[in-house]
Amino acid sequence: MRLYMTAGSPYARIVRVEAIELGLADRIEEVPATLRDPNSAVLAVSPLGRVPCLVTDDGIAISDTRSIAEYLDRLHVGPRFVPNGGPDLWQERAFEALAMGFLDGCIFYGRELGRPADTRSPAIFDGEVARAKRCLDHFETIAASIPQTATMGPVTLASALAYYDRHDTGDDWRTGRPALAAWHAAMMARPSFAATAPAPKA
Numbered sequence: 001m002r003l004y005m006t007a008g009s010p011y012a013r014i015v016r017v018e019a020i021e022l023g024l025a026d027r028i029e030e031v032p033a034t035l036r037d038p039n040s041a042v043l044a045v046s047p048l049g050r051v052p053c054l055v056t057d058d059g060i061a062i063s064d065t066r067s068i069a070e071y072l073d074r075l076h077v078g079p080r081f082v083p084n085g086g087p088d089l090w091q092e093r094a095f096e097a098l099a100m101g102f103l104d105g106c107i108f109y110g111r112e113l114g115r116p117a118d119t120r121s122p123a124i125f126d127g128e129v130a131r132a133k134r135c136l137d138h139f140e141t142i143a144a145s146i147p148q149t150a151t152m153g154p155v156t157l158a159s160a161l162a163y164y165d166r167h168d169t170g171d172d173w174r175t176g177r178p179a180l181a182a183w184h185a186a187m188m189a190r191p192s193f194a195a196t197a198p199a200p201k202a
């Protein structure tokens with residue numbers, strides 16, 4: 001299998017962490033791609049040009065993090081990475097959706113941050129920052145009950161927070177959110193997160 005990715009993509013990181021946690025990493029060749037580039041390697045396999053994009057051994061190009069996560073999950077025997085049953089299924093799915101929505105919002109404002117200040121849309125930027133802060137406050141209130149497990153929801157939130165660390169708005173999200181900070185530190189200590197950490201920003 002080939003996984004088109006960038007080292008900095010928090011979405012790609014979710015499935016890269018999963019691959020390590022499930023013992024599948026040696027079956028996956030990581031192919032670095034560029035973004036928003038007409039010459040990007042990923043455009044040879046997907047017109048979307050987004051990462052992650054997994055090309056299966058059957059030649060199917062899957063360009064959606066959750067679908068890739070499910071695909072990889074079915075390649076192994078053992079505890080599920082993507083919960084698909086059990087009494088807590090909808091709680092887990094609801095949490096996962098919040099974590100993914102938080103990540104989507106962070107990407108939105110991270111993109112705005114990357115634009116020259118005088119071309120940013122204050123309404124979009126401020127709205128996304130407000131959304132992120134509401135989510136962070138919510139995650140702080142439930143941090144004690146978020147499992148520190150290699151499963152879809154927790155890995156998504158941990159990857160999103162690591163992205164937030166690199167594209168923050170100038171204020172430290174850990175201030176006033178000690179439970180979430182401790183939870184995140186525990187997740188980041190997993191070898192799978194250490195192995196997928198992007199290079200520090202110059």
Ligand SMILES: N[C@@H](CCC(=O)N[C@@H](CS)C(=O)NCC(=O)O)C(=O)O
Nearest residue numbers: 009010011035036050051052064065
């Ligand atoms: N909903 C997609 C989002 C993937 C995504 O937006 N990836 C970013 C990199 S972090 C990307 O490829 N951006 C380039 C673009 O949108 O053209 C998923 O879950 O995989």
